[in-house]
Amino acid sequence: xxxxxxALSLLAAAGSPRIARATGGLDVEDALVSRSVRxxxxxxxxxxxxxxxxxxxxxxxxxxxxxxxxVVTLENGRRGLVNTVPLDAYLYGVLGAEISAxxxxxxxxxxxxxxxxxxxxxxxxxxxxxxxxxDNDQSYGGIDAESVEGRAAVDATSxxxxxxxGNPAHVCYSACCGGRTxxxxxxWGTSYAYLSSRPDPNCANAPEFAWRSEIAYATLKEPLALxxxxxxxxxxxxxxxxxxxxRALTFAGANATLDVPxxxxxxAAGGGVVHSTFIRSVELNARGxxxxxSGTGRGHGVGLCQWGARGMAANGxxxxxxxxxxxxGTAFGRA
Numbered sequence: 001x002x003x004x005x006x007a008l009s010l011l012a013a014a015g016s017p018r019i020a021r022a023t024g025g026l027d028v029e030d031a032l033v034s035r036s037v038r039x040x041x042x043x044x045x046x047x048x049x050x051x052x053x054x055x056x057x058x059x060x061x062x063x064x065x066x067x068x069x070x071v072v073t074l075e076n077g078r079r080g081l082v083n084t085v086p087l088d089a090y091l092y093g094v095l096g097a098e099i100s101a102x103x104x105x106x107x108x109x110x111x112x113x114x115x116x117x118x119x120x121x122x123x124x125x126x127x128x129x130x131x132x133x134x135d136n137d138q139s140y141g142g143i144d145a146e147s148v149e150g151r152a153a154v155d156a157t158s159x160x161x162x163x164x165x166g167n168p169a170h171v172c173y174s175a176c177c178g179g180r181t182x183x184x185x186x187x188w189g190t191s192y193a194y195l196s197s198r199p200d201p202n203c204a205n206a207p208e209f210a211w212r213s214e215i216a217y218a219t220l221k222e223p224l225a226l227x228x229x230x231x232x233x234x235x236x237x238x239x240x241x242x243x244x245x246x247r248a249l250t251f252a253g254a255n256a257t258l259d260v261p262x263x264x265x266x267x268a269a270g271g272g273v274v275h276s277t278f279i280r281s282v283e284l285n286a287r288g289x290x291x292x293x294s295g296t297g298r299g300h301g302v303g304l305c306q307w308g309a310r311g312m313a314a315n316g317x318x319x320x321x322x323x324x325x326x327x328x329g330t331a332f333g334r335a
Contacts, residue, residue, distance in 0.1 A: 035335065036067070037090045037119055039140055040129040042081045043074055050081065057143065065093070065142035072128045082129045083142075087335065088154050090140065091115055095150030097139035099306055104313035107306075108153035110322040113332075114304050116154075117161040117171045120335055135271075162323060163333035164194060171327060173304035176206040178278040178297020181326070186241040187263075187277075187302050194329045195302055197243035202311035203297075209307075212294045213273045217284075220291075223268040224260050229253030232288040237279060243301070245278050269293075276301060303327065 041047075041060065050060040050069045057066050060081070067085030074080040085093075094115050095101075095108060115138055122130045122137065133140035162169040170192055172184070177200050185191030203209060221227050230253040238259060239247035248259045266274040276297035283292040304326040312322045323330070 035087045036084050037087055037123070037131065038129045039083045039085065039090060040074075040080055040132040041065075041069075041083050043078050045079060047079075047081055063142045063144045066090075074128055080128060083133075087116070087119070088158055090119070091154045092146045092151050093140045093142045094138050094145075095153060096145035096147045097141040099310075101147035101149040103149075103310050105149065105153060105156075106313035106317060106319045106322060107309040108149060109157050109319035110304065110309050110313075111173070111306065112150075112153045112157045113160050113162060113319065113323060114171050114173050116157070116335060117168055118173075120161060120168045121170055157319070159335045161333050161335050162327055162330040164192070164330050166333075168333070169194060169327060169330045171304070172300070172302050173306060173326075174276075174297075174299025174301055175305075176203045176209060176276075176296075176298045176307040177301040177305035178209065178276055178295065179204065180243045180278075180301075181303065181305060182243045182245060182277075182301035183241065184302050186243065186245070186247075187300050194327045197241075198328075200305055200308045202308035202315075203305050205311060206298075206307035208275060208298050210294070210296050211275050211298075212292065213275070214290055214292050215269050215273050217289055217291055220265075220268055224251075224258075224265065226251055226253070226258060228256060229258050230255030232284065235282040235284055235291060237282065243278070245301070249279075249282065275299075 048061055050058050052058045053064065057064055058069055060069070065083050065085070066089045067083055069081060069083050072080050072082050091112055095112060098115065099108065099111055118138060119131055124130060131137040162171055172195070179201070180199050181197055183191065183197040184195035217232055229251060232251060232253050234252045236250045236252070237246035238250045241247055246262050248261050249265050251258045251260060262277045262279065266277055274293055274295070276295055276299055278297040278301060279293060279295040281294045285292070309322045309326070312325065
Protein backbone atom coordinates (compact mmCIF):
# COMPACT_ATOMS: atom_id res chain seq x y z
CA UNK A 1 0.00 0.00 0.00
CA UNK A 2 1.34 3.45 -0.89
CA UNK A 3 2.22 5.69 2.04
CA UNK A 4 -0.33 8.33 1.02
CA UNK A 5 -3.10 5.76 0.64
CA UNK A 6 -2.24 4.23 3.99
CA ALA A 7 -2.34 7.66 5.65
CA LEU A 8 -5.79 8.40 4.30
CA SER A 9 -7.09 4.99 5.37
CA LEU A 10 -5.66 5.61 8.84
CA LEU A 11 -7.50 8.92 9.03
CA ALA A 12 -10.72 7.23 8.05
CA ALA A 13 -10.19 4.54 10.67
CA ALA A 14 -9.52 7.17 13.31
CA GLY A 15 -13.17 8.19 13.13
CA SER A 16 -14.33 11.67 14.02
CA PRO A 17 -12.01 14.67 14.29
CA ARG A 18 -12.50 14.66 18.04
CA ILE A 19 -11.05 11.15 18.34
CA ALA A 20 -8.22 11.98 15.98
CA ARG A 21 -7.35 15.05 18.01
CA ALA A 22 -7.48 13.29 21.36
CA THR A 23 -4.24 12.90 23.26
CA GLY A 24 -3.82 10.18 25.80
CA GLY A 25 -7.51 9.36 25.70
CA LEU A 26 -8.29 12.49 27.71
CA ASP A 27 -11.29 14.75 27.26
CA VAL A 28 -10.67 17.90 25.25
CA GLU A 29 -11.16 19.99 28.38
CA ASP A 30 -8.21 18.30 30.08
CA ALA A 31 -5.16 20.52 30.59
CA LEU A 32 -2.86 18.09 28.83
CA VAL A 33 -4.82 18.36 25.60
CA SER A 34 -4.33 22.12 25.57
CA ARG A 35 -0.55 21.74 25.97
CA SER A 36 0.90 21.92 22.49
CA VAL A 37 4.29 21.40 20.90
CA ARG A 38 5.63 23.50 18.01
CA UNK A 39 7.67 21.28 15.72
CA UNK A 40 10.01 22.68 13.08
CA UNK A 41 9.47 20.57 9.98
CA UNK A 42 11.66 22.50 7.54
CA UNK A 43 13.71 25.67 7.19
CA UNK A 44 15.06 27.67 4.27
CA UNK A 45 13.49 29.02 1.11
CA UNK A 46 12.87 25.88 -0.92
CA UNK A 47 10.38 23.80 1.03
CA UNK A 48 7.01 23.03 -0.63
CA UNK A 49 3.82 24.64 0.60
CA UNK A 50 1.56 22.64 2.94
CA UNK A 51 -2.04 21.82 2.01
CA UNK A 52 -4.82 22.09 4.56
CA UNK A 53 -6.91 18.91 4.32
CA UNK A 54 -9.36 19.43 7.19
CA UNK A 55 -9.40 21.54 10.32
CA UNK A 56 -7.40 19.01 12.32
CA UNK A 57 -4.73 17.82 9.87
CA UNK A 58 -2.73 18.90 6.82
CA UNK A 59 -0.55 17.40 4.11
CA UNK A 60 3.05 18.36 3.41
CA UNK A 61 5.92 16.84 1.47
CA UNK A 62 4.15 13.52 0.96
CA UNK A 63 3.13 13.13 4.60
CA UNK A 64 0.13 14.05 6.73
CA UNK A 65 0.31 15.77 10.10
CA UNK A 66 -2.10 16.40 12.93
CA UNK A 67 -2.66 19.94 14.16
CA UNK A 68 -2.02 23.22 12.39
CA UNK A 69 0.91 24.79 10.57
CA UNK A 70 2.45 28.22 10.10
CA VAL A 71 5.27 29.64 8.03
CA VAL A 72 7.41 31.70 10.42
CA THR A 73 10.59 33.73 10.39
CA LEU A 74 13.28 31.96 12.41
CA GLU A 75 15.88 33.61 14.61
CA ASN A 76 18.45 33.38 11.80
CA GLY A 77 16.11 35.21 9.43
CA ARG A 78 15.25 32.15 7.34
CA ARG A 79 11.74 30.86 6.75
CA GLY A 80 10.52 27.91 8.76
CA LEU A 81 7.54 25.58 8.61
CA VAL A 82 6.18 24.90 12.10
CA ASN A 83 3.58 22.27 13.02
CA THR A 84 1.64 23.04 16.21
CA VAL A 85 0.19 19.84 17.63
CA PRO A 86 -1.14 18.60 21.02
CA LEU A 87 1.58 16.97 23.11
CA ASP A 88 0.46 13.36 23.00
CA ALA A 89 -0.62 13.62 19.36
CA TYR A 90 2.96 14.74 18.68
CA LEU A 91 4.21 11.68 20.56
CA TYR A 92 2.09 9.42 18.34
CA GLY A 93 4.29 10.54 15.45
CA VAL A 94 7.48 10.21 17.48
CA LEU A 95 7.03 6.62 18.67
CA GLY A 96 6.73 5.12 15.22
CA ALA A 97 9.64 7.18 13.90
CA GLU A 98 11.96 6.27 16.78
CA ILE A 99 11.30 2.54 17.35
CA SER A 100 9.51 -0.37 15.71
CA ALA A 101 5.83 -1.00 16.34
CA UNK A 102 6.75 -4.70 16.64
CA UNK A 103 8.78 -4.12 19.82
CA UNK A 104 7.34 -5.20 23.20
CA UNK A 105 4.80 -2.84 24.74
CA UNK A 106 7.01 -2.20 27.79
CA UNK A 107 9.79 -0.85 25.55
CA UNK A 108 7.32 1.36 23.71
CA UNK A 109 5.85 2.70 26.95
CA UNK A 110 9.33 3.47 28.29
CA UNK A 111 10.07 5.31 25.04
CA UNK A 112 6.82 7.27 25.34
CA UNK A 113 7.66 8.46 28.87
CA UNK A 114 11.22 9.38 27.84
CA UNK A 115 10.04 11.25 24.73
CA UNK A 116 7.36 13.14 26.67
CA UNK A 117 9.85 14.16 29.35
CA UNK A 118 12.37 15.23 26.72
CA UNK A 119 9.99 17.55 24.91
CA UNK A 120 8.67 19.17 28.11
CA UNK A 121 12.17 20.48 28.86
CA UNK A 122 12.26 22.02 25.37
CA UNK A 123 9.10 24.15 25.52
CA UNK A 124 10.22 27.77 25.05
CA UNK A 125 7.33 30.22 24.42
CA UNK A 126 9.75 33.02 23.52
CA UNK A 127 11.12 31.04 20.55
CA UNK A 128 9.43 30.40 17.22
CA UNK A 129 9.49 26.62 17.75
CA UNK A 130 10.18 24.09 20.52
CA UNK A 131 11.77 21.09 18.82
CA UNK A 132 12.97 20.13 15.36
CA UNK A 133 11.79 16.99 13.59
CA UNK A 134 15.04 15.08 13.31
CA ASP A 135 18.05 13.61 15.07
CA ASN A 136 18.96 16.87 16.78
CA ASP A 137 15.80 16.54 18.89
CA GLN A 138 13.38 13.67 18.20
CA SER A 139 12.41 11.94 14.99
CA TYR A 140 8.83 12.82 14.08
CA GLY A 141 6.94 11.46 11.09
CA GLY A 142 3.42 12.74 11.63
CA ILE A 143 0.44 10.48 10.98
CA ASP A 144 2.37 8.32 8.51
CA ALA A 145 4.71 7.20 11.29
CA GLU A 146 1.93 6.29 13.70
CA SER A 147 0.96 2.76 14.64
CA VAL A 148 -1.75 1.19 16.76
CA GLU A 149 0.93 -0.04 19.16
CA GLY A 150 2.66 3.33 19.41
CA ARG A 151 -0.56 5.19 20.10
CA ALA A 152 -1.46 2.60 22.75
CA ALA A 153 1.89 3.19 24.48
CA VAL A 154 1.37 6.95 24.49
CA ASP A 155 -2.18 6.58 25.78
CA ALA A 156 -1.16 4.08 28.48
CA THR A 157 1.43 6.55 29.84
CA SER A 158 -0.44 9.78 29.16
CA UNK A 159 0.78 12.63 31.34
CA UNK A 160 3.56 10.51 32.85
CA UNK A 161 7.10 11.93 32.92
CA UNK A 162 10.38 11.41 34.77
CA UNK A 163 11.34 13.96 37.41
CA UNK A 164 14.39 14.73 39.50
CA UNK A 165 14.24 17.00 42.55
CA GLY A 166 10.67 17.88 41.60
CA ASN A 167 11.44 19.05 38.05
CA PRO A 168 11.27 17.28 34.68
CA ALA A 169 14.48 15.31 34.26
CA HIS A 170 16.87 16.07 31.41
CA VAL A 171 16.46 12.74 29.68
CA CYS A 172 17.97 11.58 26.43
CA TYR A 173 18.29 8.38 24.47
CA SER A 174 20.04 6.79 21.53
CA ALA A 175 19.65 3.65 19.45
CA CYS A 176 22.33 1.46 21.05
CA CYS A 177 24.87 2.24 23.79
CA GLY A 178 27.26 -0.50 22.69
CA GLY A 179 27.36 -2.32 26.01
CA ARG A 180 27.88 0.64 28.33
CA THR A 181 26.01 3.92 28.58
CA UNK A 182 27.97 7.16 28.39
CA UNK A 183 28.17 9.89 31.03
CA UNK A 184 26.43 13.12 30.01
CA UNK A 185 29.31 15.11 31.48
CA UNK A 186 31.82 13.36 29.21
CA UNK A 187 29.66 13.84 26.13
CA TRP A 188 28.22 17.35 26.59
CA GLY A 189 30.11 18.83 29.55
CA THR A 190 27.12 18.92 31.94
CA SER A 191 26.74 16.08 34.43
CA TYR A 192 23.53 14.71 35.92
CA ALA A 193 23.41 12.14 38.71
CA TYR A 194 20.97 10.00 36.72
CA LEU A 195 22.93 10.18 33.44
CA SER A 196 26.15 8.51 34.52
CA SER A 197 27.91 5.65 32.76
CA ARG A 198 26.90 2.10 33.63
CA PRO A 199 27.30 -1.36 32.07
CA ASP A 200 24.39 -2.43 29.88
CA PRO A 201 24.28 -6.05 28.71
CA ASN A 202 20.76 -5.67 27.33
CA CYS A 203 21.60 -4.41 23.84
CA ALA A 204 24.10 -7.14 22.89
CA ASN A 205 21.66 -8.54 20.30
CA ALA A 206 21.20 -5.24 18.49
CA PRO A 207 21.86 -5.67 14.75
CA GLU A 208 24.50 -2.93 14.77
CA PHE A 209 25.93 -3.57 18.22
CA ALA A 210 29.40 -4.01 16.66
CA TRP A 211 30.36 -2.25 13.45
CA ARG A 212 33.34 -1.69 11.17
CA SER A 213 33.65 1.02 8.53
CA GLU A 214 36.26 2.41 6.17
CA ILE A 215 36.85 5.99 5.09
CA ALA A 216 39.40 7.60 2.79
CA TYR A 217 41.85 9.76 4.72
CA ALA A 218 41.71 12.39 1.97
CA THR A 219 38.08 13.17 2.83
CA LEU A 220 39.08 14.05 6.41
CA LYS A 221 42.01 16.35 5.73
CA GLU A 222 40.11 19.57 5.13
CA PRO A 223 37.31 19.26 7.74
CA LEU A 224 39.81 18.22 10.43
CA ALA A 225 42.60 20.65 9.35
CA LEU A 226 45.09 17.81 8.88
CA UNK A 227 46.95 19.17 5.85
CA UNK A 228 49.85 20.53 7.91
CA UNK A 229 50.78 17.27 9.67
CA UNK A 230 52.23 15.74 6.52
CA UNK A 231 51.97 12.14 5.40
CA UNK A 232 49.87 10.21 7.90
CA UNK A 233 51.81 7.58 9.87
CA UNK A 234 49.31 6.40 12.49
CA UNK A 235 46.04 7.08 14.29
CA UNK A 236 45.66 6.27 17.99
CA UNK A 237 42.85 6.49 20.54
CA UNK A 238 43.57 8.80 23.45
CA UNK A 239 42.16 9.48 26.92
CA UNK A 240 39.40 6.96 27.55
CA UNK A 241 36.52 8.34 29.61
CA UNK A 242 34.65 6.47 32.36
CA UNK A 243 32.67 4.46 29.82
CA UNK A 244 35.72 3.45 27.78
CA UNK A 245 35.03 5.84 24.93
CA UNK A 246 38.08 7.71 23.61
CA ARG A 247 38.07 11.44 24.21
CA ALA A 248 40.21 12.11 21.15
CA LEU A 249 42.05 10.56 18.23
CA THR A 250 45.74 11.35 17.74
CA PHE A 251 46.77 11.76 14.11
CA ALA A 252 50.55 11.37 13.82
CA GLY A 253 52.02 12.67 10.57
CA ALA A 254 55.52 13.09 9.15
CA ASN A 255 55.62 16.77 10.24
CA ALA A 256 53.38 17.04 13.29
CA THR A 257 50.84 15.36 15.55
CA LEU A 258 47.28 16.58 16.07
CA ASP A 259 44.64 15.53 18.61
CA VAL A 260 41.05 15.60 17.28
CA PRO A 261 38.10 15.29 19.72
CA UNK A 262 36.16 12.11 19.00
CA UNK A 263 32.87 13.97 18.50
CA UNK A 264 34.58 16.24 15.96
CA UNK A 265 35.99 13.21 14.16
CA UNK A 266 32.58 11.52 14.04
CA UNK A 267 30.93 14.68 12.75
CA ALA A 268 33.50 15.02 9.95
CA ALA A 269 33.28 11.35 8.96
CA GLY A 270 29.49 11.23 9.29
CA GLY A 271 27.26 9.16 11.54
CA GLY A 272 26.71 6.67 8.73
CA VAL A 273 30.42 5.83 8.80
CA VAL A 274 31.31 6.28 12.48
CA HIS A 275 28.12 5.03 14.11
CA SER A 276 29.07 6.11 17.63
CA THR A 277 31.92 7.60 19.63
CA PHE A 278 32.47 4.16 21.23
CA ILE A 279 35.42 3.54 18.90
CA ARG A 280 37.47 0.47 19.75
CA SER A 281 40.23 0.69 17.14
CA VAL A 282 41.44 2.62 14.12
CA GLU A 283 43.73 0.93 11.62
CA LEU A 284 45.62 2.63 8.80
CA ASN A 285 46.33 0.76 5.58
CA ALA A 286 49.90 0.38 4.29
CA ARG A 287 49.74 3.47 2.08
CA GLY A 288 48.17 5.67 4.74
CA UNK A 289 45.16 6.30 2.52
CA UNK A 290 42.29 4.46 4.25
CA UNK A 291 41.17 4.30 7.87
CA UNK A 292 39.37 1.15 9.07
CA UNK A 293 37.34 2.03 12.16
CA SER A 294 35.75 -0.49 14.54
CA GLY A 295 33.36 0.25 17.37
CA THR A 296 30.15 -0.63 19.15
CA GLY A 297 26.80 1.11 19.54
CA ARG A 298 24.93 3.71 17.56
CA GLY A 299 24.49 7.30 18.74
CA HIS A 300 25.77 9.23 21.75
CA GLY A 301 25.03 6.46 24.27
CA VAL A 302 23.69 8.72 27.04
CA GLY A 303 20.51 7.74 28.92
CA LEU A 304 18.07 5.21 27.56
CA CYS A 305 19.45 2.67 25.10
CA GLN A 306 16.55 1.83 22.79
CA TRP A 307 17.82 -1.63 21.89
CA GLY A 308 18.64 -2.22 25.55
CA ALA A 309 15.08 -1.30 26.49
CA ARG A 310 13.87 -3.78 23.89
CA GLY A 311 16.13 -6.46 25.36
CA MET A 312 14.90 -5.78 28.90
CA ALA A 313 11.26 -5.88 27.78
CA ALA A 314 11.82 -9.14 25.90
CA ASN A 315 13.14 -10.61 29.16
CA GLY A 316 10.03 -9.59 31.07
CA UNK A 317 10.90 -6.15 32.45
CA UNK A 318 8.13 -3.57 32.67
CA UNK A 319 8.44 0.03 31.54
CA UNK A 320 9.01 1.28 35.11
CA UNK A 321 11.90 -1.14 35.55
CA UNK A 322 13.42 -0.12 32.22
CA UNK A 323 13.25 3.59 33.06
CA UNK A 324 14.66 3.01 36.56
CA UNK A 325 17.63 1.17 35.04
CA UNK A 326 18.52 3.89 32.57
CA UNK A 327 17.63 6.89 34.75
CA UNK A 328 18.48 5.78 38.31
CA GLY A 329 17.34 8.16 41.04
CA THR A 330 14.53 9.72 39.02
CA ALA A 331 10.87 9.57 40.05
CA PHE A 332 7.62 9.56 38.14
CA GLY A 333 5.60 12.76 37.88
CA ARG A 334 2.81 14.30 35.84
CA ALA A 335 3.13 16.63 32.89
